[in-house]
Amino acid sequence: MLQRGIERPEEAAILARRILDVVNAPYRLAHHGVTLGLTIGIALAPGDGSSCDRLLKSADMALDRAKSEARGAFRFFEPEMDARIQARRLLEQDLREALVAEAFELNYQPIYDLASDRICGFEALLRWNHPARGRVSPAEFIPVAEEIGLIVPLGEWVLRRACAEASRWPDGIKVAVNVSAVQFTSASLVTAVRDALRGSGLPGRRLELEITESVLVANPGATTAILHSLKGLGVRVSMDDFGTGYSSLSYLRSFPFDKIKIDQSFVRDLGAPNGTDFIVRAVIGLGDSLGMTTTAEGVETEEQLATLRAEGCDEVQGYLFSRPVPVEDVPAVIRRWNGAIHRAIA
Incomplete structure (x- = not known):
């Protein structure tokens, strides 16, 4: 007009x-x-x-x-709109080039088992260190990758790399990989997981896929079929950030997840006046009743750890144990916590 x-x-x-x-x-x-x-x-x-x-x-x-x-x-x-569009286009171009060059890397944050007081696995976290931009936050480039259709090939690269690197760890150590909602709707996901396991020789039981509740909302029937196919490969499946989204208990009923991950926002307020202790206690109890493992994210203090241990949480991860580390540092982290001194904060 x-x-x-x-x-x-x-x-x-x-x-x-x-x-x-x-x-x-x-x-x-x-x-x-x-x-x-x-x-x-x-x-x-x-x-x-x-x-x-x-x-x-x-x-x-x-x-x-x-x-x-x-x-x-x-x-x-507004003039800044044009500048923002140009910056977005440059980021898209850099992302495409980085994917072709495999310029990404994975860092790993340990997952600590409270029953055995040992590290039982690592969560793979995608990192991008651009030669000019420096460290680019996943919160910045992952949404762009989803919008322009790069998240599927990028997610498949993460699967292949995580499985290949985890195959060189001790047999009892698993690797957890996040799967985005866009990637999960891809028809190639099950094939990508199967190929990653075969190519690396990693047993399916040592791979854990983390999905958020939003994945289950769009098409619950198709989602459940995909989840069962993944389970058929021996892969474990966990619901990430439980309690921050739709939190429908029908999802837990329709598909038996192996794990519920308690979001760090709940862990952060443990012990605080009017805090989240009762929420964490309820989630842990729910997981126990359903035969699912519960993992608490964002554990940073010994007080938080003591509370989670007392409430019966199965696994924890957070800065109290280690920040995410490059793959070459994983053996040192395993030696630190699974060796003679691993009970220091138990």
């Missing part, structure tokens, strides 16, 4: 609001009530562009901003 003869941006805003009000008004269609939604991006000439092509691009960037912030509203183009 082209609006001419305006003197102030507020006039464009007034028109946008009128359009939204008219289009959003419900109406009848074949005896049914129908409501349309509309989101608008606005660009102003000549400041946002002096050509048709440039104005359309500016309006499109404003539209993207409106969709991400408040659907059913309108947004004006």
Whole structure:
């Protein structure tokens, strides 16, 4: 839509609001009530562009901003939007190049078994050290990889690398790998897991796949079928960040997970006034009743560890034991906790 003869941006805003009000008004269609939604991006000439092509691009960037912030509203183009788009495109390009060059690496954080007072496994965590950007946070590049379709090949690379590296660890040490919701919906996931196990020689019982509750929401039937296929490979499956999402107990009933992971946000407030002790106690009790292992994340103090041990938690992980380490440091971490001094904080 082209609006001419305006003197102030507020006039464009007034028109946008009128359009939204008219289009959003419900109406009848074949005896049914129908409501349309509309989101608008606005660009102003000549400041946002002096050509048709440039104005359309500016309006499109404003539209993207409106969709991400408040659907059913309108947004004006702002110069920093263009800079943000350019930065996003560069990040996408760097991600593609890094995947081809296998420029990622895995760090490993130990998982400590409280019954045996030994390290029983490690969680694989993806890291990207860009030559110019430096350390890029997974919180920054994982969502981009999901949006542009790179998360599936990237996730398969993580599976292959984690299994290959874990195959060189002592037989009793497992490896846990996170699987994103986008990756989980891929038809190739079961094949990728099977190939990673065969290629590395790692027994399925030593691989643990961590999924979040959001994976189970979109298509519970298909998800359950995939989970059973994974179990058929001998792989263990855990529900990550339990209690922070939908937390439907029907998920635990429809599929027997091997493990529930207690999110670090609950562990952080253990022992605090009006803290989360009762939540942690309930989750541990639920896991015990269902025959599932419970693992607490984010353990940083001996007080937290003592509480979790007293409540009957099975496994813990966190900075109290070790930060994530490169694969070459894994043997030293195992020697530290599974050797003569491993009971120092028991």
